[in-house]
Amino acid sequence: MFGSHSGVAKRVQQSFPNVILWYCFNHRLELAVGDAVAEISGTNHFKILFDKLYHIYHSSAKNKRELEECCQELSEQFFTVGRVLDNRWVASSFRTVKVIWNLYYPLHCHLTKGSEDPSRNPSEKQTFKGLATKLASSSFVLNLATMYDCLEELSSLSLDLQERKITLPRAHALIFRAIRVFNSMVDYPGIKYKEIKCLVDKVGTERKFKGVLIQDNRKRDVVIPYGQLMRSLAANLEKRLVAFRGTENDLSRLINSITVLNPSNWPKECPLTCGGEEIKFMCDVFHLDDAVARRGFQEYIDNVRTEGLLEPPEKLVDLIKATKTIAVSTAECERGFSQMNILASTVRSSLTIKTLSTLMFIKCVGPPPQEFCPTLYARSWKGSASDNSKACARKRKVDEEHDYNIIWKKLKT
Template sequence: MQTTLKFTRKSAVEDTSGESDSYESDDKSDVESSVDTSAGHSGGVVTSSSSDDIVKDLPTCWSKKMWMNKKSLYPWLFCNDHKLGCSICKELPSLSIDAAKSIHLSHEWQSATVSACGKTKEKQLMSLRNKIRKHNKSKAHIKAQRIKLQASKEAIESGIATMNKSHLTATEKLFRIAYKIAKTGCPFTDLPVDCDIHMLNGVDIGRTLQSDKSCHKVCDHIGHEMRARICKVIIENGSKISVLIDEATSISKKSNLIVYIKTCFSDSLEPVTFYLDLIELPEQNAECIYTTLIQCLEVHGFTKELLSQRLIGFASDGASVMFGSHSGVAKRVQQSFPNVILWHCFNHRLELAVGDAVAEISGTNHFKILFDKLYHIYHSSAKNKRELEECCQELSEQFFTVGRVLDNRWVASSFRTVKVIWNLYYPLHCHLTKGSEDPSRNSSEKQTFKGLATKLASSSFVLNLATMYDCLEELSSLSLDLQERKITLPRAHALIFRAIRVFNSMVDYPGIKYKEIKCLVDEVGTERKFKGVLIQDNRKCDVVIPYGQLMRSLAANLEKRLVAFRGTENDLSRLINSITVLNPSNWPKECPLTYGGEEIKFMCDVFHLDDAVARRGFQEYIDNVRTEGLLEPPEKLVDLIKATKTIAVSTAECPPPQEFCPALYARSWKGSPSDNSKARARKRKVDEEHDYNIIWKKLKT
């Protein structure tokens, strides 16, 4: 036995010369294991994961201990019918690993047909060691190991991706629900209820992010991502912008600054106005508002250096803190950015012009007081409103709510109220007449109803109603046109001049409603009825609004408020005249290619654009329209046209986005600081005091 031991060690040293330490330990373990082999062993034992499993497939020269040692060194080994095989190579379907480099898997190792050679046990052990060692270092086996490892990694990644996709799909559904809640102005506490409804309908929305606090955080995240994406696009595209601001008071009586951006994106010539941010103001002076505005723009990526090149317009209402001539917010903006165009909102100017005209004309105040009394009667008493609605149903008239006129709302709201009184004139008069005879009312209420019914039936009231109908209809149309999202400066200017001409022409050619009532009132010798109500002559206290004087006053005040510009009116007038050059309908019949060169240069200086490029583009535009009839402007002129449309002229309407893709914001939600475990699970409230399960069971049967 000692001789055998010496021979084996010598052979091990000879076979492992130049090999690693692992192989030396492998040889040594074979020798030690052979010494411990029991005399009665025939066949062998194989263990996969437990040493107690006995498999009669081991090579005859190996003991159980030798197999355990080999398996720890070469995990890919397996036995079959006293022969060895490679589990890694067996799993690969193809024999060719890399045909280009002539690397092929061994068929013997794949099919587990590797056996020991030699007549003696020592030679058989040495033979298996050499074959295992050679296969372990072969290029085919190493390549197979890499392929298996990569496949394992891809399987793990695929499983994780599948799990993430399922979670992401549920998160997208929750984001869509939260966005609906925010857009419709519903409370965040609606989210748990909406989630319950979706789950009852069989929709999988997961079990997280379903509390009101989560809804708040999700909406904040969506808003932040929307602003970041839009601002990034504007900055990268080099688009010109206008800033629109307005001051508002929250429910908690705190002053806030609302900031909007107007711009043209690269794929469209039409301007877009979108909400940027809402900031609470610590103070309401001009310095605080200006500082807050600049900080807000810088937070969203619009630095002062960027604004000096991109900012072309600033618009707000006409409050003294905004447009003060010495230290208002607009003045401070112009000091920081000298080329910016300051604009007092056209809709606010329109309201001021209407207010000036109403103050100048006698009779309008009496008309307003009468409408305020009607508003008070039907808004302070649900009974009166219900009775008026019943009168409308009896007379087959559609019921509308009575509002106010000439108050602090847009002039279009006043027109809607006048239109309601015009349409509900007969039901309204019937209800007031019945109320004056109702025994359930006290004497004071009866006299009020009787006096209002008498005023409604007077010729002065119906004349005033027709007068206000005609003028407010034109003013409402102008106000709504100025509130359009795509309104531009030339378009607004044209609408204003047209309205002025309409009011001047209405002095000699009255509107339809006034002509109808005037003919009715002037009739002599017949019963004068308007919508079934007998019209009475005027009393001494009744005041008739002078139709022609009101129309002249409106035309004059519109021209004063909306056409005469504050400050640099010469530059603004020149800018408006220059912008009209871009419209082919304003060109002369024989338009030369050099037409509008000075106007183009002036606009390029105002908007910081290359005038040489713009002039060449305008010449190409003239040539295309004249020769080919193409109205689409060339690429060289697009930047100038976009800049002219970006000037903000109204702050009346700044719309929210209409389309929403939750996938973009659900992906960015992963890893968000708001995604914490405390805000995930929602608690279900159980009302233990009122258990209505019995009632629900009855309803289900």
């Protein structure tokens, strides 16, 4: 994508030399999470266990149906078991962990019943028994709580970066806040981990999580180190999302320059000449008149200090609008790819590029059904149909010697 000779970025830059290019923040977030997972060995064991649960209920309709029936018996809402830390974005991994957290008791009951089901072969019964034992271990519930806390924060950050109205300064502020959150979680763990840690420290029959008695760890059980994982996430987020590759100085300077436009970032005694260099740098990037923008910024400072007006003057509006045009992530492109895969399915593979493009535009940009008024388009279609009645009639070839003609004539009488 970012190849220096024939990559997408290079080709785009040839057509638009002034385009601002860097990696998508959402994809950088996924790379940071992948780096943290690779550093912490316990996360691999956690992922392998979740993959086994996914294959059991994804590859067998019988197992999925039995789990759903078990949820109905226990008055629990059924959710589909997904995958965790795979090629999907981190918000999907959090949904999977949340499903396992909510379905913990029905899931353990189904695995226990499956291990005693005489209709299953010995291999399946042993697999179900091993998974039920693993789910009831203290290491699993501790790892589940650990991943719940960290993925909840990462999911929130990922969804914020996917918003259409997200701006570069706002995205940068959210990233720094997430780094501070993970650093603070080293000494002050999250809610779920505190809950499970207090439960595991109990003895006897009091060690029950959602009705399941928690057993002690076995020798081969691996517990994810909570503080080490949080420190690794904070370090990798800073490495991947703050230190930009390639034009590092220009991007850092651009982000710092944009923050000058926010009055909350001004010093208490803000002189009228404050931010002149930043305004000039941004005008050079966006090819605007820096003299007009600097006068508008001076007027903005004066209005805020003397009259308390937070509305930027007209001379500064063009620069503020230009800063909001910088794309933070490629989430919009990913939405377009998803709609294309839904529309161009195996049963609709004969769609032309023009038709597919039109349908994608309607799905991605078009209004919802309740906001669409078809009256104008219906009248236009009706008028064109009345002008050309032959176009409305579809010519069909009549086969008078068909084998079923006798039956069809009987149906009409």
